Amino acid sequence: QVQLKETGPGLVQPTQTLSITCTVSGFSLTSYYMQWVRQTPGKGLEWMGFIRSGGSTEYNSEFKSRLSISRDTSKNQVFLKMNSLKTEDTGVYYCARVSEKGPLDWGQGTLVTVSS
Amino acid sequence: DIQMTQSPSFLSASVGDRVTINCKASQNINRYLNWYQQKLGEAPKLLIYNANSLQTGIPSRFSGSGSGTDFTLTISSLQPEDVATYFCLQHNSWPYTFGAGTKLELK
Numbered sequence: 001q002v003q004l005k006e007t008g009p010g011l012v013q014p015t016q017t018l019s020i021t022c023t024v025s026g027f028s029l030t031s032y033y034m035q036w037v038r039q040t041p042g043k044g045l046e047w048m049g050f051i052r053s054g055g056s057t058e059y060n061s062e063f064k065s066r067l068s069i070s071r072d073t074s075k076n077q078v079f080l081k082m083n084s085l086k087t088e089d090t091g092v093y094y095c096a097r098v099s100e101k102g103p104l105d106w107g108q109g110t111l112v113t114v115s116s
Numbered sequence: 117d118i119q120m121t122q123s124p125s126f127l128s129a130s131v132g133d134r135v136t137i138n139c140k141a142s143q144n145i146n147r148y149l150n151w152y153q154q155k156l157g158e159a160p161k162l163l164i165y166n167a168n169s170l171q172t173g174i175p176s177r178f179s180g181s182g183s184g185t186d187f188t189l190t191i192s193s194l195q196p197e198d199v200a201t202y203f204c205l206q207h208n209s210w211p212y213t214f215g216a217g218t219k220l221e222l223k
Contacts (some may be wrong), residue, residue, distance in 0.1 A: 004159075035212075045203060045214035060211040094159070101165035102150045102207035108159050 002026035004095055004107035011113050012085050020110060022095030023076040029053070031072055033098035034078045036069060039109070040091030050098060051078060090114045117141050118206055128133075130223045135191040137218045139204035144184050148208035151180055151189045155200045163202075164189060190220025196222060 008020040022034065049059035051069045059067050068081040078095055092109040098112035119142040129135050139149065147167035152160040162171045164180035167187060177192045191198055199222055204215040 044216050045205075047210075047212040047214070058210055062211070096160075101162065101169070102148065102205065103212075104162055105166075106133070106159040106161075107159075 002097065002105045004097065004105060005106065006095055006107045006110040008110035008112055010094060010111065011115065013116050014085055014087060014114055016085055017081060017083040018085055018089070018112060018114075020072050020077050020080045020093055020095075021081070021105060021114070024076050024078070024095075024097070027097065028071045029076060032069070034094050035103055036078075036080050036096045037093070037096060037103070037106075038089075038091050040088065042088055042115075047081070052083060085114045117146060117209055118209060118213050120204055120206055122204055122217040124218060125216060127218055127220045128223045129194050129220065131194055131196060133194045135194050135198075135220065136160060137189045137202055137204075137220075139182075139187045139189075139215045141185045141187075141206055145206045147183050148206055149180075149182065150186045150205045150207060151178075152203050152205065153198075153200045154203065160203070183187035192220050194220075194222075 003025045005023050012018050014028040033050045033052050036048040051057050054115050057069050066083045071078045080104050091112050092111050094109045095104040121140045123138050149167045151164040154160045163174050163178050168180045179190045180190050180207040201217045201219045
């Protein structure tokens with residue numbers, strides 16, 4: 001059974017760095033792309049980027065300068081790191097498995113609030 | 117970036133009604149258009165992939181059509197459990213982009 005679960009800090013201060021972990025089970029990270037998507041009050045759903053099955057990455061230019069996606073295949077984890085957070089980065093962050101069908105399975109999301 | 121214009125943003129319908137939701141892409145995306153259902157507090161669920169293919173386990177009352185720039189999601193007979201927000205996603209080119217969503221409620 002495929003499962004994805006995001007774990008994040010909940011509250012982050014402006015200018016700080018956000019770190020979120022996506023822990024997966026039921027499939028191998030070396031067989032699928034993994035993407036990150038966020039949902040904010042201001043912009044709705046935004047595709048942030050993905051890490052390919054081979055480990056290379058692709059980022060939305062909207063975030064490119066401050067976003068990093070990585071993984072640890074031995075732990076079945078994918079990581080999102082984004083620096084220089086602003087209040088408008090407040091939202092729910094999702095990881096999702098991507099197949100030839102497009103984004104297929106999504107985690108429940110983790111709410112991140114950027115506030116001092 | 118490809119812009120996805122989804123309509124309507126809100127829809128109220130009765131049980132048994134036929135419901136249609138539309139997405140229009142700002143340029144040709146072939147058939148790389150997915151539809152998702154999202155209930156409050158839950159993960160998005162894939163309903164339709166590549167414009168008209170029904171995802172495994174999804175009831176046959178859901179269907180998709182279209183290609184190029186114009187796409188439609190149809191619920192042939194609305195059920196109470198279909199109350200949710202629906203959104204489209206284009207995965208023809210990066211960055212993938214989303215429609216703004218349609219909130220479907222029961223009349």
